[in-house]
Amino acid sequence: MAELTGANWRKSTRSGDNGGNCVEVADNLPGFIAVRDSKNPAGPALTFSPAAWTRFVRSSKTPH
Template sequence: MTDLPALNWRKSSYSSNNGGACVEVATTPDGGRYVRDTKDRTLPPHYFTPTAWRAFLATTKAAKLD
């Protein structure tokens, strides 16, 4: 498992001014991503493989166009 504290976490640009519903994302050395709840960092983050992350982004972008 990747050393989670050593990852460079960044706040999602879509999280600001969203009533406290914030998420942070960190890129792993293999190109995957961890996503965590900014409000409760005691919860385990969700891991996306590189393939799953690309699929998530494509689906999200496609839904935005609907």
């Protein structure tokens, strides 16, 4: 499991203003990107390699 101590969480620019239902991303940690639900900051976080995160972000911007 990745160590999240020192993570600088920020609200995703894609979250918008939807009453607190947000995704937060920490991209300041060495070797991985972490993603969590802002409503449950003590809960689980998903972690991705930088390459996997880049592929995910690019694919989410591509019209399907």
